[in-house]
Amino acid sequence: MMHRYIESAFKQALQDIGIASPNLNFERPKIAEHGHLSTNIAMTLAKELRKKPIDIAQDILSHLSVNTSIIEKVDIAGAGFINIHLQPHAFHLAMRDMIASGAMYGKSTIGSGKTANIEYVSANPTGKLHLGHGRNAAIGDTAANLLEWAGYKVTREYYFNNAGNQMNMLAKSIFARYQHILGNAEYPFPEDGYHGDYIIEIAQQAFEKYGNALSEETTSSLETVKKMGEEWCFSSIMNTLKNMNIHQDSFFNEDSLFTDGTIQHLLNELKEKNLSYEKDGATWMKFSEIDESLTDRVIVKSTGEPTYRLPDIAYHRTKFERNYDLIVDIFGADHIATIPDVKAGLKALGYDISKLSVLIYQFVTLWDNGEQVKMSKRSGKSYTLDELIEEVGADVVRFFFLMRGAQTQLEFDLQIAREQNDKNPVYYLQYVHARICSLLRQIEEQQIHIQESYDASLLIHSSELQLLFTLSRFEEVTIRAAQNLEPQIISEYLREVASAFHSFYHDCRVLGTESELMNARVHLAMLTKTVIHNGLTILGISSPTSM
RNA sequence: GCUCCGGUAGCUCAGUGGAUAGAGCAACAGCCUUCUAAGCUGUGGGUCGAAGGUUCGAUUCCUUCCCGGAGUACCA
Numbered sequence: 001m002m003h004r005y006i007e008s009a010f011k012q013a014l015q016d017i018g019i020a021s022p023n024l025n026f027e028r029p030k031i032a033e034h035g036h037l038s039t040n041i042a043m044t045l046a047k048e049l050r051k052k053p054i055d056i057a058q059d060i061l062s063h064l065s066v067n068t069s070i071i072e073k074v075d076i077a078g079a080g081f082i083n084i085h086l087q088p089h090a091f092h093l094a095m096r097d098m099i100a101s102g103a104m105y106g107k108s109t110i111g112s113g114k115t116a117n118i119e120y121v122s123a124n125p126t127g128k129l130h131l132g133h134g135r136n137a138a139i140g141d142t143a144a145n146l147l148e149w150a151g152y153k154v155t156r157e158y159y160f161n162n163a164g165n166q167m168n169m170l171a172k173s174i175f176a177r178y179q180h181i182l183g184n185a186e187y188p189f190p191e192d193g194y195h196g197d198y199i200i201e202i203a204q205q206a207f208e209k210y211g212n213a214l215s216e217e218t219t220s221s222l223e224t225v226k227k228m229g230e231e232w233c234f235s236s237i238m239n240t241l242k243n244m245n246i247h248q249d250s251f252f253n254e255d256s257l258f259t260d261g262t263i264q265h266l267l268n269e270l271k272e273k274n275l276s277y278e279k280d281g282a283t284w285m286k287f288s289e290i291d292e293s294l295t296d297r298v299i300v301k302s303t304g305e306p307t308y309r310l311p312d313i314a315y316h317r318t319k320f321e322r323n324y325d326l327i328v329d330i331f332g333a334d335h336i337a338t339i340p341d342v343k344a345g346l347k348a349l350g351y352d353i354s355k356l357s358v359l360i361y362q363f364v365t366l367w368d369n370g371e372q373v374k375m376s377k378r379s380g381k382s383y384t385l386d387e388l389i390e391e392v393g394a395d396v397v398r399f400f401f402l403m404r405g406a407q408t409q410l411e412f413d414l415q416i417a418r419e420q421n422d423k424n425p426v427y428y429l430q431y432v433h434a435r436i437c438s439l440l441r442q443i444e445e446q447q448i449h450i451q452e453s454y455d456a457s458l459l460i461h462s463s464e465l466q467l468l469f470t471l472s473r474f475e476e477v478t479i480r481a482a483q484n485l486e487p488q489i490i491s492e493y494l495r496e497v498a499s500a501f502h503s504f505y506h507d508c509r510v511l512g513t514e515s516e517l518m519n520a521r522v523h524l525a526m527l528t529k530t531v532i533h534n535g536l537t538i539l540g541i542s543s544p545t546s547m
Numbered sequence: 548g549c550u551c552c553g554g555u556a557g558c559u560c561a562g563u564g565g566a567u568a569g570a571g572c573a574a575c576a577g578c579c580u581u582c583u584a585a586g587c588u589g590u591g592g593g594u595c596g597a598a599g600g601u602u603c604g605a606u607u608c609c610u611u612c613c614c615g616g617a618g619u620a621c622c623a
Contacts, residue, residue, distance in 0.1 A: 025563085027563075027565085029566080030562095030566080030567090030568085030569080031566075031567070034566070038565095038566090040564090040565065043565075043603075043604085046603070047603090052603090053603075077566075078565080078566045079565075079566075079603065079604070080603090081565080081566065124623080161623080164623080165622070165623080166622090166623070280621080281621090282621055284621095293550090297620090297621090298620085298621045299621095300621085301621040302621060303621075305621085307620085307621065307622080307623090308622075308623050312623095332617090333551080333552065333616080333617050333618075334617065334618065334623090335618090335623080336550085336551055336552085336617075336618060337550080337551085337617095337618050337619060338623085339551095340550090360551080360552075362552060362553075362616075362617075363616075363617070403560085404559085404560065404561090405560085405561085407552060407553075408552080408553060408560080409552080409553065409615090409616065409617090411558095411559065411560095413559075416559090416572080420585080421585060422572095422584090422585050422586080423571090423572065423585095424585080425571065425572090427585050428571085428585070428586090430585085431583080431585050431586075434583075434585085435582085435583060435585095435586085438582075438583060439582055439583095442582060443582090480563080484563095488561085492561060492562095492570085495561095495570075495571080496570090499570090502586055502587065503586095503587065503588090505582080505586080505587090506578095506586065506587045506588085507587085509581075509582070510582055511581085511582045512581070512582075525582095546583085547583075547585065
């Protein structure tokens with residue numbers, strides 16, 4: 001937001017010294033003495049111009065005509081940095097622009113007119129969601145929010161498979177528990193079956209609904225319990241997602257790819273294009289020919305069943321056929337191996353795979369009282385996402401999943417998450433919102449009249465200027481977060497906003513000061529409220545009006 | 548073995564090829580007759596896993612190695 005006041009001046013100066021299309025970037029110096037903005041343009045031009053960076057910087061400055069009401073001074077430092085010190089007036093202008101954006105402040109247009117499909121969660125209906133799904137859901141939903149804020153029209157998609165081996169195992173597991181309920185204690189539980197208590201619950205429901213009518217092990221009775229299992233699991237999953245403030249708008253059933261002939265069509269096409277071959281009774285895909293770092297893989301087993309790669313390619317193909325400008329997958333680290341194969345397949349079919357962006361997140365480990373909480377799917381002892389939300393609340397769960405980069409392993413510390421105090425970082429952000437709401441309530445109670453117009457030039461305290469400066473970065477932060485699909489950029493930024501606000505609120509009284517100054521400070525507080533609220537909304541976290 | 552992701556303060560983690568590497572927590576010292584102290588201010592704390600290389604400049608890019616994790620099926 002600050003750039004716009006100075007960018008054109010620099011471009012003009014560069015043009016004057018013969019640089020037509022410079023790669024001009026402004027950074028935020030870490031040290032206050034280095035100004036508010038800085039550029040390394042002189043250093044990047046050094047090679048091209050074959051001159052010393054400091055001389056180039058000097059050249060630029062001598063051609064730079066600065067608006068002294070906005071720029072206090074420009075100086076050269078270090079190896080050739082050009083540091084720009086802004087006048088308070090620049091912040092006041094920025095404040096006007098930010099407030100003019102209203103509730104929309106932070107939205108951008110980089111994705112305007114474009115569509116995006118983002119697939120996340122995509123858990124099969126074989127059980128409850130666990131912590132890994134939680135991280136997937138939080139990242140996916142927030143990435144979708146980021147794209148919407150950047151102007152994209154976003155489809156939130158959930159891909160699931162209600163056929164195949166895993167579902168058969170679910171059916172067998174329920175059926176075994178059902179047999180046990182019927183008193184047939186010797187009925188063997190499948191070796192790789194699902195051990196969770198929910199299986200017993202579903203079996204109990206089957207017993208209540210059908211009595212002993214399913215006692216004979218037939219395809220039909222297995223189908224019946226499978227259907228019950230699917231419905232039970234989906235209902236549980238949807239409920240958990242709802243608790244996390246997540247709604248998806250497209251549910252894609254893998255099985256439909258088989259029933260509507262998409263898979264067969266793809267197989268025929270791969271054969272025609274000479275991308276597949278038969279060996280040992282199976283159908284193989286020539287991945288090694290598309291990309292020599294890959295190896296050929298079976299796509300249809302000798303039993304006639306496809307492997308997961310085939311529907312994965314077919315499914316992603318539908319996303320390309322649905323003409324999205326951007327396609328995003330959120331995958332756990334355990335799925336990492338399939339991505340190169342899917343990409344290679346799509347590339348060979350002629351699609352532009354640069355549209356496909358795959359976000360990989362690493363695993364979550366749960367800690368409590370300094371000890372790791374072991375999660376085992378086999379024993380069914382895994383800590384479910386529901387239990388976590390129940391224990392610490394959806395806001396804390398979402399924030400904890402988002403406050404770290406996706407590519408790092410996440411340590412979820414239950415002890416900290418449980419604490420309703422300053423140790424819990426999410427409250428630090430929410431407290432800003434609650435404090436401002438409280439301030440506004442008091443203004444109303446005391447019947448203080450706040451004017452719509454305000455004199456921003458009264459805001460000259462260093463805490464006020466620091467807060468304005470931080471707020472002015474919001475739009476560029478949402479853009480960077482959307483471009484990189486990194487929610488954690490938002491959570492880091494909001495912590496900076498919170499810190500700047502709390503300092504301001506500590507240093508500068510609002511109520512009881514001279515009325516023009518109070519008026520300006522109230523507008524600054526309201527602007528902060530907008531930024532915090534918008535940021536928390538992107539993260540899918542509530543903005544409490546009191547705490 | 549091979550592929551991918553990590554390794555930064557006591558702990559958990561930020562860090563866009565830039566300047567003196569940051570934050571939170573923990574530790575220590577202060578700040579409430581006034582807008583929520585779930586807050587503010589200050590102090591201490593570093594071989595950025597190791598070694599080479601590229602660069603005017605490397606925590607960041609490249610190579611090799613070490614440690615932790617994940618994946619390497621006619622499982623998904």
